[in-house]
Structure formats: structure tokens, C-alpha cells
Amino acid sequence: MPSPSPTLDLLSAKLAHGERLSPDDGLFLYQDAPLEWLKERASEKRIAKHGNEAYFNRNIHFEPTNICIYACKFCAFYRPPKAANDPESGAWDYSFEDLEAKLAQYPVGSITEIHITGGVHPDRGVEYGEALCAFIKKLRPEIHVKAFTAVEIAYFAKKSGIEIPEALARLKAAGLDSIPGGGAEIFDPEVRKRIAGGKSPAHTWLDVHAMVHAAGLFSNATMLYGHVEKFEHRIDHMLRLRDLQDKTGGFKSFIPLRYRNDANALSHLAEVRPEDDLRNYAVARLFLDNIPHLKAYWAMLGLDLATEALEYGVDDLDGTVDDTTRIYSMAGGPSHPTASVLILEDAIRSKGRTPVERDSQYAKLG
Ligand code: V47
Ligand code: SF4
Numbered sequence: 001m002p003s004p005s006p007t008l009d010l011l012s013a014k015l016a017h018g019e020r021l022s023p024d025d026g027l028f029l030y031q032d033a034p035l036e037w038l039k040e041r042a043s044e045k046r047i048a049k050h051g052n053e054a055y056f057n058r059n060i061h062f063e064p065t066n067i068c069i070y071a072c073k074f075c076a077f078y079r080p081p082k083a084a085n086d087p088e089s090g091a092w093d094y095s096f097e098d099l100e101a102k103l104a105q106y107p108v109g110s111i112t113e114i115h116i117t118g119g120v121h122p123d124r125g126v127e128y129g130e131a132l133c134a135f136i137k138k139l140r141p142e143i144h145v146k147a148f149t150a151v152e153i154a155y156f157a158k159k160s161g162i163e164i165p166e167a168l169a170r171l172k173a174a175g176l177d178s179i180p181g182g183g184a185e186i187f188d189p190e191v192r193k194r195i196a197g198g199k200s201p202a203h204t205w206l207d208v209h210a211m212v213h214a215a216g217l218f219s220n221a222t223m224l225y226g227h228v229e230k231f232e233h234r235i236d237h238m239l240r241l242r243d244l245q246d247k248t249g250g251f252k253s254f255i256p257l258r259y260r261n262d263a264n265a266l267s268h269l270a271e272v273r274p275e276d277d278l279r280n281y282a283v284a285r286l287f288l289d290n291i292p293h294l295k296a297y298w299a300m301l302g303l304d305l306a307t308e309a310l311e312y313g314v315d316d317l318d319g320t321v322d323d324t325t326r327i328y329s330m331a332g333g334p335s336h337p338t339a340s341v342l343i344l345e346d347a348i349r350s351k352g353r354t355p356v357e358r359d360s361q362y363a364k365l366g
Pocket of ligand 2: 068069070071072075077078118119120151199
């Protein structure tokens, strides 16, 4: 029987031999590959890497402030510094005592990680980041502190008048364990300018992560998609991550984030369809071949679609979250994102996978 597509046959052979896909191959996958074919190839790759297991962790988020010097167009979360004292503005700025009260809700052993990201507050340098990490470690030394995006860290260093490696060394000494993948958005300069004009450029994000890895810490990487970018921009984004990962090996997880269109300056844009999300996960699994874990962040996507994504190359659903994030609920994600361990385990089992609780470095727990 004649083959439906010589290019698909070629790509199947490349993947079967563990050959790396070129940017043109990646583009073909986005534009022309049937979704069923992508699902099968991505599942083969995730099984080769992780067997039948799918991961989750027990975590909470802490978003210290939504006051931000930047004004990314896709962001429903930030409030400008002038809103800080306006009770009607929706701005917040939590104290360390607020954080202590939040942590007190979680007995020792009930969470393994705190994920901290927030607005880039104009007054905060590295001293703030150090104090926050040290405060958490003093209260709860057993909790992994995954904190501050590359954008926040670049600003800490600038505000304190020091180089980024020094800022990182100080944060690490104070208790920082890893950094999250936020702030990457889309690296292409034109698209970045249109959606996140003013925010630090792609090379700063990549440089900060390279320095994080050189400091002996690991990090994650995100990609915000489904707004004004084209498929070539997504490929360019993943290519830059793939190149850096070849050099440092310091990324643990890649987290594609679908643009959500509630209450922000790009709300006129429609969101992409669930099948586009699934295609994006599968392409990421095949093209971005050197970042071990592919995460469907259910608090952004909804648990049903994140569960479906387990069939498209995803091996991690993130964590229990427990209604501690507002970045997505303010932009159109689930309004009170919380999942018990049982809910996450059931979701994973519903796809015939074995649930595995992990720590922040993906060591298996229990
Ligand atoms: O960089 C903001 C995104 C990111 C919207 O490392 C939006 O484990 C969609 O980094 N629609 C921050 N996305 C969140 C983040 C993250 C999340 C989960 C896990 C990890 C990890 C990191 O949130 C921002 C931006 O790309 N974001 N607004 C929006 N309207
Ligand atoms: Fe600020 Fe981050 Fe929102 Fe951009 S995405 S406006 S940097 S909080």
C-alpha cells in the first residue's frame, strides 16, 4: 500500500533511530502531521524515557505581590506601582507574617515544595529575595524553595547594583533551591515586543538560566503560546532551549502555557482549541528532546485536558496547588485550582498510567 506521506515515514524513521528533529521537521509536525500520528510518536518517546509512570508533587504557590513595573499585555494579574495604595485596585503585597500564616496551614510532611513568583516590585532588590528564602528555610527547612523567575532575578541584581551570579550566590546561600520557568514567554524579539514590551529580553532570560545552572541549581522553562505568535516562533523558542540544555543540562521540565484571554490587554484574541494544546505537547515531546520532563500545568489548563495530555507526551501534572495561585484564575483558568493527591492519582490512572509522587528534582517519593 502506498505510504500516506513520505515525510511522515522519514520522520518516523528519524525518531525510531533517536535522531534529532530539525526546525523544518518541527514546523512540519505543527502544520501537517495528523494528530493521531503525533499522539503515537509522542507516547512512544515518553514511554522510552519514563515508562508508564506519570508524576505529580504536593506543592503550594505563593505570589508575594502583583505590583509590577512591567505591563505584559497578556497578564491579567499585575497592577501598576501607582495602584499599591488604592484598595479598589486589586493590588496586593503580602508580608512575611502572611506567608507564615499560610505555611502554618500545612503541617510538616503535607507539602514538599513552595513555588514563588510574583510581580516585579520596584523597591525590591536581592536583599528581599534573600530574606524571603531565609525566612522560609528557618520555619520549614524541609520544603524545597522554587522561587523567582529569571525576570525577577535580573531585576533584583539591577536594583541591588550587583551582577547576576552574585545575586544567585546570595539567594542560594539563603535557601533558594531552584527557579521556576516563568518569564520566558516567546523568545522571538518581534513577538516578545508585541506581548511583553519592556520586559527583559530573551537573551537575559537564557543567560540567567545558564547562570542558575552554573551555580549548581536547576530550573524549568515555559513557553507562552496561542496569542500572536506563529509556529516558527514556537520552534525558535524550543530550539533556543534545546541549545542551552545541550550546554548545561540544567532544565528539568518544559511547561507550555496556553495563553488565557480573560481580563488582559489581548482579550480580543481567541484562545486556541484543546486539540491545538495536545498537538503542541506532542511536538514539544518530539522536538525538545533533551529536557526530560514535559509538564501539563493543570491549574492553567483544567484537570481534564491536562489528563488528556498524558496521552500526548506529557509525564507530569505539576502538583496539588491547593488554591494558592491567582495568575491563571485571574486570566480565565480554573477559579479555585486545588487537587488532592487522590484526584491527581485518579486522573493519572484513568489514562492507564502509574501515578508517582515526586520531589522537586523528580526523585520518586513513597
Ligand atoms: O511567565 C501570565 C504566564 C507565567 C498568562 O516552573 C499566562 O514549574 C497564560 O512560570 N495566560 C508564570 N499564561 C507561571 C510559571 C509557572 C507555572 C507553573 C509551573 C512553573 C514551573 C512555572 O505565567 C508567566 C506567563 O508566561 N502567564 N499570564 C495568561 N493570561
Ligand atoms: Fe509583571 Fe510577570 Fe505580569 Fe509581566 S507577566 S506584567 S512581569 S507579573
